[in-house]
Amino acid sequence: MYEKQVEQLVVLQKVDDDILLLEAEIDQAPKDVAALESRHASLEKRKEQLEEKLALLKEQQKKLEFEIEEDGVKVKKSKSKLMLVGTTKEYHAMMREMDSLEKLNRLREEEKITVLEETTRQNEMYEENNTKIEALNVELGEKRVGLKAKLTSAQSKLDKLNRQRGKCGLVVPAPILGRYEFIRSRLAHPVIVPVIDSFCTGCNIMIPPQVYNSLQEGKQIISCPNCQRLTYWIPSEPEPEPVKPEKPKRASKAKKAVKK
Numbered sequence: 001m002y003e004k005q006v007e008q009l010v011v012l013q014k015v016d017d018d019i020l021l022l023e024a025e026i027d028q029a030p031k032d033v034a035a036l037e038s039r040h041a042s043l044e045k046r047k048e049q050l051e052e053k054l055a056l057l058k059e060q061q062k063k064l065e066f067e068i069e070e071d072g073v074k075v076k077k078s079k080s081k082l083m084l085v086g087t088t089k090e091y092h093a094m095m096r097e098m099d100s101l102e103k104l105n106r107l108r109e110e111e112k113i114t115v116l117e118e119t120t121r122q123n124e125m126y127e128e129n130n131t132k133i134e135a136l137n138v139e140l141g142e143k144r145v146g147l148k149a150k151l152t153s154a155q156s157k158l159d160k161l162n163r164q165r166g167k168c169g170l171v172v173p174a175p176i177l178g179r180y181e182f183i184r185s186r187l188a189h190p191v192i193v194p195v196i197d198s199f200c201t202g203c204n205i206m207i208p209p210q211v212y213n214s215l216q217e218g219k220q221i222i223s224c225p226n227c228q229r230l231t232y233w234i235p236s237e238p239e240p241e242p243v244k245p246e247k248p249k250r251a252s253k254a255k256k257a258v259k260k
């Protein structure tokens with residue numbers, strides 16, 4: 001009876017560990033997707049900013065091209081009129097005007113080159129950003145599908161574990177189960193620990209000889225006087241056991257037992 005109880009408590013602990021792991025997994029899974037979504041949002045924002053910048057550059061380029069064209073026409077007109085002017089004074093004035101217009105246009109051409117270079121640079125960043133967005137979209141799509149599957153599978157595993165937990169509860173007497181739950185809710189993992197060489201493996205403190213003796217008798221489940229964890233005794237030098245061909249206690253069998 002005692003051994004069965006210890007065994008079931010150890011199984012219960014394993015089940016509870018698995019439950020904790022699954023709950024952490026269920027808790028973490030949506031966060032992974034959320035992190036990707038927030039990265040996606042910031043890339044989309046960057047995309048908007050780059051689009052604004054590119055539109056601005058395009059406007060600048062058009063304005064420059066318009067001004068270059070306009071003043072170019074003015075220069076051409078002046079050139080054709082140059083032969084028609086009467087006085088030298090007028091001729092020089094016209095030449096000066098043409099010079100200043102041409103000089104202005106040369107500056108504009110230089111500015112246009114700068115604008116075009118900047119456009120190329122911004123376009124590269126825009127494309128790079130788009131590539132990132134596309135890759136993230138693929139990853140996000142996969143993660144969302146994966147998340148759904150993960151949650152479904154984790155939930156069904158969790159249901160299974162909870163059923164298994166219920167079964168363990170049937171074997172362990174209510175007061176001991178109550179103590180187990182109490183310790184579990186208050187202490188760091190684990191709850192039930194072996195005592196080896198009269199040391200509690202939960203807190204690494206020596207068990208008093210009297211308590212150790214009754215523990216070795218193996219009649220009831222005893223708490224460690226120091227950490228209150230449930231304990232069971234394991235001989236320090238286990239006798240060499242004959243090699244068993246197949247151990248009956250295997251995970252696959254345990255799972256099958258739960259299904260029934």
Ligand SMILES: [Zn+2]
Pocket residue numbers: 200201202203204205224225226227228229
């Ligand atoms: Zn202890």
